[in-house]
Every structure is written in structure tokens, then in C-alpha cells.
Amino acid sequence: MSLTSEEVNRIAWLARLAIDPDKTAAYARDLSGILDFIEQMGTVDTDQVTPMAHPLDQVQRLRPDTVTEADQRALFQAQAPAVEAGLYLVPKVIE
Template structure:
């Protein structure tokens, strides 16, 4: 698929990009090359290929789920202006 300079100008307008007239030709050529490559990829045979979430078959290494800080909720809530049943009470801001 080949883009005309008018197509590039229209896309630039929609994207709110300002292009000088001398930039339109090279950009049209580069975008046409990208679209040609996408067309080439679209023609690839994908029958029997299972979709995957990630190209690498790896698992994320996670740290052990262990408590590393002491529970200081009581100390923090002791200095709070208003607390009810373990929750901080704040003024209503939406009517």
C-alpha cells in the first residue's frame, strides 16, 4: 500500500502534527514502507500457531510473601483526628 502526500497531510492534521512541505515526501515513503512490511506479515501462514501472552517462556521471579515490617496501625491511628473501627474518617468532599 502506497500513501500519497495528501494522505500524509491528512493523517498529520488528524494527529495535530505540523509538517513542512519538504517533509511530506520522505515521510510518505517511510510510512509506505512500514505498511508494506505489515502487509507482508499479514500474509504469513499462522495456521496451527497458538497465541501466546509473551514471546519468552519465562516466569516472573517473586520474592517470598513474608511480613517485613511490624504492625503499627494502632500507633498511627492514635494520632489521627478521627478513627472508627480501624478506619480513618475524613470529611466528605463529594456531594
């Protein structure tokens, strides 16, 4: 896919990026190369490839799911200015 300078300027405007006018052609060439590579990668047959979360065969270390702190909800809600049904009441900010 080949991008024109006008398309690069439009993309830059949408992304709210400022591009020097003399570098637009270089950006168009570089972005076109990236898009061509993505298109080339899309043609690769990956039906027999097993999806993986990480390229290395590693196990993620997880901590045990245990309670480490005491329940202090009643203490915190006792200090709140307004509580109803276990929820904090706050002033309405949208009219």
C-alpha cells in the same frame, strides 16, 4: 497501503506533531512501507506457533510473596485529620 501527503498531515495533526512540509512525501513513503510490512506480517500462518512471553527460554525470577513490613495502618490513621470506617476522608473537590 499507500498514504498520501494529505493523510500524513491528518495523522500528524491527530498526533499533535509538527511536520515540515518538504518532508511530508518522505514520511508518506516511510509510513506506507511500514504499513505494507505489517500487512505482509498479517498474512503469515501462525496457527502452529506457540505463544510466548519472551523470545528466549528464560524463567522470570520472582521474589517470595511474604510480608516484609509491620501493619502500621492504625498509626497512620491516628495522624490523619479525618477517618471513617478505615478510610481517609478528604474535602470534596468536584462540585
